[in-house]
Amino acid sequence: MLVDIDIDKFSMSYLLKYKVEDFQKPEDYKMAVTIVTCFSNDYDLDPELDNNDMREIVEKTIELEKDFFTFEINEDGIEVDI
Numbered sequence: 008m009l010v011d012i013d014i015d016k017f018s019m020s021y022l023l024k025y026k027v028e029d030f031q032k033p034e035d036y037k038m039a040v041t042i043v044t045c046f047s048n049d050y051d052l053d054p055e056l057d058n059n060d061m062r063e064i065v066e067k068t069i070e071l072e073k074d075f076f077t078f079e080i081n082e083d084g085i086e087v088d089i
Contacts, residue, residue: 023046
């Protein structure tokens with residue numbers, strides 16, 4: 008799984024961009040959750056995200072006919088943009 012990671016030094020945000028095509032096996036969902044959790048820990052945030060939540064995000068992204076989704080993580084919290 009390749010993840011595009013950007014760090015916005017002005018807003019002090021992490022932007023994690025995931026491609027839908029990279030989610031082929033159950034382990035891919037687990038790895039994506041682990042990556043989000045690692046970056047969230049930098050701000051002492053608990054993403055309260057599990058494999059099923061990640062699967063729902065991927066399914067919603069496919070339903071909207073999008074190729075990717077992005078997590079934005081900063082001191083204000085975690086947001087998912089599709």
